[in-house]
Amino acid sequence: MFEGILIAGFGGQGVLSTGQLLAYAGMKENKHVAWIPSYGPEMRGGTANCGVTISDRPISSPVVSEPTVLIAMNRPSLEKFEPAVVPSGLILVNSSLIHIKTKRSDVKTVYVPANDIAESLGNGKVANNIILGVLLELTGVVSTESVLEALKEVLPPKRHNLIPINQEALEKGRQLAREFKAS
Amino acid sequence: MKKVFTRPESLKDIPFHYCPGCTHGIVHRLVAEVIDEMDMYERALGVAPVGCSVFIYNYMDFDMYQAAHGRAPAVATGIKRVLPDRLVFTYQGDGDAAAIGTGELVHAAARGEKITVIFINNAVYAMTGGQMAPTTLLGQKTTTTPAGRDAGINGMPVKVCEMLAPLDGSAYLARVSVHNPKNIVAAKKAIRKAFDIQMRGDGFTLVEVLSSCPTNWGLSPLEALKWLEQNMIPYYPLGEYKTPAEVGK
Amino acid sequence: MAKVLMKGNEAIGEGAVRAGCRYFFGYPITPQSELPHYLAKRMPEVGGLYLQSESETAAANMVFGAAGAGARVMTSSSGPGISLMQEGISYIAGAELPCVIVNMIRGGPGLGNIAPAQSDYFQAVKGGGHGDYRVICLAPASVQEIIDLMQDAFDLADKYRNPVMLLADGVLGQMMEPVELGEEKFVQPPEKPWAATGRKKGGPKRLINSLYIVPEECEQHNLKLAKKYAVISREEQRWEEYHLDDARLVIVAFGTSARVCKAVVDRARDEGMAVGLLRPITVWPYPTGVIKRIREKVDRFLVVEMNMGQMIEDVRLAVEGARPVHFYGRAGGMMPVARDIFNEVKKLYNGGAEQ
Numbered sequence: 147m148f149e150g151i152l153i154a155g156f157g158g159q160g161v162l163s164t165g166q167l168l169a170y171a172g173m174k175e176n177k178h179v180a181w182i183p184s185y186g187p188e189m190r191g192g193t194a195n196c197g198v199t200i201s202d203r204p205i206s207s208p209v210v211s212e213p214t215v216l217i218a219m220n221r222p223s224l225e226k227f228e229p230a231v232v233p234s235g236l237i238l239v240n241s242s243l244i245h246i247k248t249k250r251s252d253v254k255t256v257y258v259p260a261n262d263i264a265e266s267l268g269n270g271k272v273a274n275n276i277i278l279g280v281l282l283e284l285t286g287v288v289s290t291e292s293v294l295e296a297l298k299e300v301l302p303p304k305r306h307n308l309i310p311i312n313q314e315a316l317e318k319g320r321q322l323a324r325e326f327k328a329s
Numbered sequence: 330m331k332k333v334f335t336r337p338e339s340l341k342d343i344p345f346h347y348c349p350g351c352t353h354g355i356v357h358r359l360v361a362e363v364i365d366e367m368d369m370y371e372r373a374l375g376v377a378p379v380g381c382s383v384f385i386y387n388y389m390d391f392d393m394y395q396a397a398h399g400r401a402p403a404v405a406t407g408i409k410r411v412l413p414d415r416l417v418f419t420y421q422g423d424g425d426a427a428a429i430g431t432g433e434l435v436h437a438a439a440r441g442e443k444i445t446v447i448f449i450n451n452a453v454y455a456m457t458g459g460q461m462a463p464t465t466l467l468g469q470k471t472t473t474t475p476a477g478r479d480a481g482i483n484g485m486p487v488k489v490c491e492m493l494a495p496l497d498g499s500a501y502l503a504r505v506s507v508h509n510p511k512n513i514v515a516a517k518k519a520i521r522k523a524f525d526i527q528m529r530g531d532g533f534t535l536v537e538v539l540s541s542c543p544t545n546w547g548l549s550p551l552e553a554l555k556w557l558e559q560n561m562i563p564y565y566p567l568g569e570y571k572t573p574a575e576v577g578k
Numbered sequence: 579m580a581k582v583l584m585k586g587n588e589a590i591g592e593g594a595v596r597a598g599c600r601y602f603f604g605y606p607i608t609p610q611s612e613l614p615h616y617l618a619k620r621m622p623e624v625g626g627l628y629l630q631s632e633s634e635t636a637a638a639n640m641v642f643g644a645a646g647a648g649a650r651v652m653t654s655s656s657g658p659g660i661s662l663m664q665e666g667i668s669y670i671a672g673a674e675l676p677c678v679i680v681n682m683i684r685g686g687p688g689l690g691n692i693a694p695a696q697s698d699y700f701q702a703v704k705g706g707g708h709g710d711y712r713v714i715c716l717a718p719a720s721v722q723e724i725i726d727l728m729q730d731a732f733d734l735a736d737k738y739r740n741p742v743m744l745l746a747d748g749v750l751g752q753m754m755e756p757v758e759l760g761e762e763k764f765v766q767p768p769e770k771p772w773a774a775t776g777r778k779k780g781g782p783k784r785l786i787n788s789l790y791i792v793p794e795e796c797e798q799h800n801l802k803l804a805k806k807y808a809v810i811s812r813e814e815q816r817w818e819e820y821h822l823d824d825a826r827l828v829i830v831a832f833g834t835s836a837r838v839c840k841a842v843v844d845r846a847r848d849e850g851m852a853v854g855l856l857r858p859i860t861v862w863p864y865p866t867g868v869i870k871r872i873r874e875k876v877d878r879f880l881v882v883e884m885n886m887g888q889m890i891e892d893v894r895l896a897v898e899g900a901r902p903v904h905f906y907g908r909a910g911g912m913m914p915v916a917r918d919i920f921n922e923v924k925k926l927y928n929g930g931a932e933q
């Protein structure tokens with residue numbers, strides 16, 4: 147297996163930490179993982195992105211220049227990175243904030259109103275984990291259990307009370323993806 | 330829509346890359362306006378630093394240079410000695426001018442080099458991610474002073490105007506701020522005065538501008554301006570530290 | 579021990595602390611700033627010192643002082659800052675002081691950019707500063723290897739009383755990978771009787787110095803250094819071999835570009851081509867021994883670098899014209915892509931371009 151996942155959005159949307167969570171989960175499963183952020187002045191523009199590679203082979207370059215999956219959390223990210231996605235790759239669009247469609251017809255696109263669902267769960271901050279749930283269900287890149295285990299290590303103990311809501315968000319995402327698969 | 334202000338001719342019509350609430354953009358505009366008002370577009374030469382404001386070389390529409398980190402006063406010296414009738418200025422951050430480039434700054438002033446340094450004091454290394462600058466205040470937390478600046482380890486913040494004032498070669502030294510409209514007007518006056526004094530050939534001129542960096546201070550744009558007023562101004566008093574006698578205050 | 583996910587820059591910091599380094603002097607620069615950020619927190623925890631200097635020129639000379647005083651000491655920067663350190667590095671080499679210097683290479687020349695590059699190879703291995711001296715130069719290719727090499731870096735520095743440079747790039751500094759940190763051991767740096775720590779009455783006078791005003795004496799000093807460098811060249815060559823045994827085409831690459839080339843070798847092997855990879859871990863001393871050993875058995879070499887062709891000169895020196903040595907490179911902060919290198923390999927493998 148090999149997935150090169152690019153997660154992109156505004157700074158402050160938790161893009162970098164979501165990528166780290168995914169990498170941690172992959173490590174828990176003894177897979178080869180690498181995470182790399184965009185760095186430097188391009189952050190001034192307020193955008194942030196990171197690449198996460200999860201593979202059963204050693205990882206050559208951690209730079210995800212041809213993503214198999216793009217998670218676009220805002221519109222500029224979708225517009226900037228959708229051309230790079232490999233043919234028959236996957237694009238997950240945060241349709242709460244992105245009101246346009248992708249131009250690609252050779253990839254699978256799923257529109258996830260992540261912020262709206264997160265709000266309905268009572269915590270707008272778990273939008274990333276809704277999308278992460280969709281990703282897990284559609285790709286099987288790592289298991290939900292590994293993500294939850296990783297959360298325990300990534301979150302400082304005083305914030306472990308947030309684990310149940312994150313779990314709920316992941317489940318909600320998976321459920322959404324199952325409905326998408328069925329349709 | 331009513332036009333609130335027009336863009337100075339010296340400022341290129343492209344958007345700034347600065348963060349919301351960053352005052353670099355305001356100072357760029359002041360410099361450009363003064364050059365327009367002095368009708369110096371064709372004779373102005375600017376030297377960009379290494380720092381967040383490196384791309385001033387794109388924003389200024391007239392001819393520009395880009396210098397190594399801290400070396401702008403040396404580059405400006407070379408330019409001015411070849412083209413003595415030009416208006417030559419550098420635009421430098423506090424890391425650039427008061428840490429790595431202290432030698433060049435002090436000796437340009439000591440030689441009475443007829444250039445102007447626009448010195449942006451925002452109390453951090455902004456471009457590289459908010460490390461301690463020579464101007465970082467005591468107790469101020471930065472990425473390299475996670476427990477706050479400690480005088481025992483890092484010494485006291487550097488006061489650039491006060492440091493240069495005793496040098497005979499310095500002709501005009503002023504500290505201004507851009508945290509509110511009144512101070513912005515005063516800042517522009519100081520820049521004009523420095524450029525005029527440079528062109529009179531009186532010696533080295535520098536305008537220190539207290540500036541905000543909301544991003545690395547971890548504050549909103551408004552909070553940042555308030556922080557500047559409440560914390561920086563008491564330690565870095567505004568005013569003219571040196572003026573040629575004939576020019577006066 | 580459980581694995582943890584760590585950034586390359588932080589791994590350097592943790593690796594240094596575990597190797598007994600207690601002094602860091604440096605000046606901020608991207609893409610290595612997470613290292614000073616890490617050590618600004620970590621050094622006080624272990625009773626060490628993190629001090630931000632006013633420039634890299636100063637940092638290198640603070641290292642000179644601290645190393646002369648017997649400390650395990652380190653500094654770190656990237657291209658523009660390493661250029662400013664060259665004065666200090668030359669003096670450190672001249673005075674035979676041990677220290678570790680990290681260069682997270684970025685795109686150049688001049689201000690260039692902050693993207694990953696390998697364009698400071700010449701500067702690192704061919705001198706950099708003035709005078710006839712050498713710097714031991716280690717080129718890790720993963721975050722784990724960074725951790726492992728930090729201990730070696732300090733040990734080699736002390737063993738040979740010589741500066742050691744860790745040569746990496748923005749990608750290695752910024753990326754996170756799982757690492758095994760191992761047990762934290764107490765490291766007792768070796769005795770340094772030569773360190774100038776205050777003369778005991780009746781004891782020997784120590785002098786930390788690189789001035790030899792009499793040419794005869796300076797020549798003797800250079801001969802002594804040359805002898806040391808010859809020992810290092812003989813004893814300390816390190817490299818990794820990947821499918822070299824039957825390789826007809828050998829790719830030579832270090833650091834990040836070697837990672838990409840490994841994937842190229844895998845793909846070539848999948849398609850039945852006998853391609854191998856030689857990855858120098860020390861780029862000074864250069865692993866010429868292994869190249870001399872294999873050069874007769876292979877058809878050609880392909881050197882891949884993130885610059886316009888620097889290490890290729892060392893490969894050519896070792897190959898001594900016995901075989902063609904080809905080059906593929908990306909520059910200015912661009913990364914080589916496996917597909918492009920593979921196409922190059924395919925072309926060359928099928929006897930394509932003769933030199």
Ligand SMILES: Cc1ncc(C[n+]2csc(CCOP(=O)(O)OP(=O)(O)O)c2C)c(N)n1
Pocket residue numbers: 379380381382398421422423424425426449451453454455456457462605606607608634658659662
């Ligand atoms: C020789 C050298 N050292 C370090 C750097 C990295 N660097 C780039 S900008 C900067 C600091 C900028 O801070 P300041 O001058 O205060 O400007 P600001 O970004 O705050 O406006 C540093 C250290 C460099 N480019 N060259």
Ligand code: SF4
Pocket residue numbers: 190346347348350351352353381451455456541542543544545
């Ligand atoms: S980081 Fe600070 S100085 Fe730089 S553009 Fe943003 S607000 Fe301005």
Ligand SMILES: [Mg+2]
Pocket residue numbers: 422423424449450451452453454455462
């Ligand atoms: Mg600054």
